Amino acid sequence: GQQLNQSPQSMFIQEGEDVSMNCTSSSIFNTWLWYKQDPGEGPVLLIALYKAGELTSNGRLTAQFGITRKDSFLNISASIPSDVGIYFCAGPASGGSYIPTFGRGTSLIVHP
Amino acid sequence: DAGVTQSPTHLIKTRGQQVTLRCSPISGHKSVSWYQQVLGQGPQFIFQYYEKEERGRGNFPDRFSARQFPNYSSELNVNALLLGDSALYLCASSPGGGDQPQHFGDGTRLSIL
Numbered sequence: 001g002q003q004l005n006q007s008p009q010s011m012f013i014q015e016g017e018d019v020s021m022n023c024t025s026s027s028i029f030n031t032w033l034w035y036k037q038d039p040g041e042g043p044v045l046l047i048a049l050y051k052a053g054e055l056t057s058n059g060r061l062t063a064q065f066g067i068t069r070k071d072s073f074l075n076i077s078a079s080i081p082s083d084v085g086i087y088f089c090a091g092p093a094s095g096g097s098y099i100p101t102f103g104r105g106t107s108l109i110v111h112p
Numbered sequence: 113d114a115g116v117t118q119s120p121t122h123l124i125k126t127r128g129q130q131v132t133l134r135c136s137p138i139s140g141h142k143s144v145s146w147y148q149q150v151l152g153q154g155p156q157f158i159f160q161y162y163e164k165e166e167r168g169r170g171n172f173p174d175r176f177s178a179r180q181f182p183n184y185s186s187e188l189n190v191n192a193l194l195l196g197d198s199a200l201y202l203c204a205s206s207p208g209g210g211d212q213p214q215h216f217g218d219g220t221r222l223s224i225l
Contacts (some may be wrong), residue, residue, distance in 0.1 A: 004154075033213055042116070042202050042216030043155065049175045088154050096142030100145070100214070 006089055006103035014111050019076040021106045023089030032065050032072040035088045037105070043088055047074070079110045114139070116217035118203050121164055124223045125193050133188045133220045136203030143167070144186040145214055146178055147202040155202055162208065190222075198224045 003026045013019060023032070031050055033044035047058050049065035049072060056063055062075045072089055086105040117136045125131050130205035137144050143162040150153035157170040175191045184205075190197055200221050204214035 013114045014188075040218070042204075045213050045215060048213045084149070090154070099157050099170060100136075101157070102147075104152070104154050 001078075004028075004089060004091075004101055004103035006087075006106050008106060009051075010107040010109070011105070012109045012111065013079055015079060015081060016027075017079050018110060019079055019083070020073065021075075021087060021108075022071060022073045023103050024071045025091075026070075028069040029091040031091045032063070032101075033090045034061075034063050034072070035090060035102075037086045037088065039085075046087075050105050079108075081110050081112050084108060084110050116203055116205050116215055118201075118220050120218040120220060121218070122221045122223075123141050123143075124225060126225050127193055127195060129193050130189065130191045131193060131222060133190075133201050133203075133222070135186045135188070135203030135205075135217060137184050137186070137203075138182070138215055141205035141215075142184055143206045143208055143212070144180055144184065145204045145206075146188045147204065148172070149200040149202055149219070150198075158188070185186050193224050198222060 006023045007060050033048050034046045036046055037043040047056050047063040052069050053067050054065040058079045064073045086103045086107050090102040092100050119134045119156045123185045145160040146158040149155045158172050159178045160168040165178045178188045200219040202216050202219045206212040206214045
């Protein structure tokens with residue numbers, strides 16, 4: 001079955017730094033989704049991408065749908081303490097499957 | 113507007129027992145999906161229901177079953193519980209089926225003793 005690989009697995013950064021994380025798939029994706037999960041809560045949708053090459057921003061967050069349709073990137077600019085959490089990429093592979101697949105997440109810790 | 117609501121928030125069961133988890137989708141959403149999330153991993157897809165019919169099933173044993181009611185709420189049932197079933201069970205809803213972005217509830221934390 002399809003697999004999503006997220007990297008890095010964890011990040012420890014200083015407040016104010018920029019963050020980059022990525023996600024790669026063994027299959028072509030039609031949609032890429034980025035979620036953030038805080039402890040004790042469910043994942044919250046941050047950005048949805050629907051077209052290869054698409055670049056979408058949500059405040060300090062920017063995500064891109066890779067041209068190959070097998071990868072996606074999430075950048076966070078000027079990190080703040082409330083950015084702490086686990087970031088997941090997700091999406092359904094093409095070919096008629098809409099079973100959503102999630103990566104294992106990137107854990108972000110921001111030091112004040 | 114209320115988001116996806118799940119009940120109970122926490123549950124403790126013993127091996128061999130059965131459990132029923134409940135989910136109410138966002139108003140107007142007709143699709144509900146269930147996920148299992150174990151510590152340190154991303155959510156794993158269990159079921160998706162749309163208009164009361166099963167639209168997708170993940171790689172879970174037959175001990176796991178679900179249904180969707182006319183008001184679009186849903187229940188997840190797990191029989192013959194095993195220690196490995198301990199996890200956070202998440203429900204997500206979307207307006208329709210397919211690959212529309214899903215909105216998650218805060219989950220039910222199930223612990224098996």
